[in-house]
Amino acid sequence: TLDVVRASTFAAEVSGSPEKAHQYKIPVIGGHSVVTILPLLSQSQPALPSSLLSDKTKRKALVHQIQFGGDEVVQAKDGAGSATLSMAYAGFRFAQSLIRTKWLNRSGVVEMAYIYIANNEHVSTATKGLKYFSVPVELGPDGIQKLLPIGNIDDHEKEMLKACIGELKGNISKGVDFVNKL
DSSP states (O other): OHHHHHHHHHHHHHTTOGGGGGGOBOOEEEOSSGGGEEEOGGGOBSOOOHHHHHOHHHHHHHHHHHHTHHHHHHHHTTTSOOOHHHHHHHHHHHHHHHHHHHHTTOOOEEEEEEEEOTTOHHHHHHTTTOSEEEEEEEEETTEEEEEOOOOOOOHHHHHHHHHHHHHHHHHHHHHHHHHHTO
16 A cells, blocks of 8 residues: 555656645555566556656656655655655555445455465466465455456556566565564
8 A cells, every 4th residue: 555655646746736646546566675566557547647658758757756765765864764654644544444344334445455366366377376466455344355356557567567576476485484484
């Protein structure tokens, strides 16, 4: 959710309406290290201007800003902290979605979550057999109802996905090794 918040904020800024960041919904799949943060700008709601998506330089700059947003905050704080407020807001948004689905007995609420996907054929096929990946999930009164497909991605995102998968394999392996040593 943190990367979704960043993607929405930066997309609204480059679209000239920073005050409308809360209206933007941009799925961010993958992981949470630079190359593995994959914003699906082609799926933005509302849609991003085609002039942004077709301009390789502008698009690359926006993707870079989303991927390195956390690093920029740490640098701005001179290493003395991270994006605490952004993390709190992202956590609040996710918790709010969970609470709303439970208390209001609602289904169909969609959030992004980094979760175990190996048992989900349509998602794990797209991610070349990775066991963990950030994907859209449908929440309901009993938690995660189902994993949703990544959807159609454009050629630029397909190339980024290849790099994401390669890097994420190593990240997952390190994480699993770390947990197994506990």
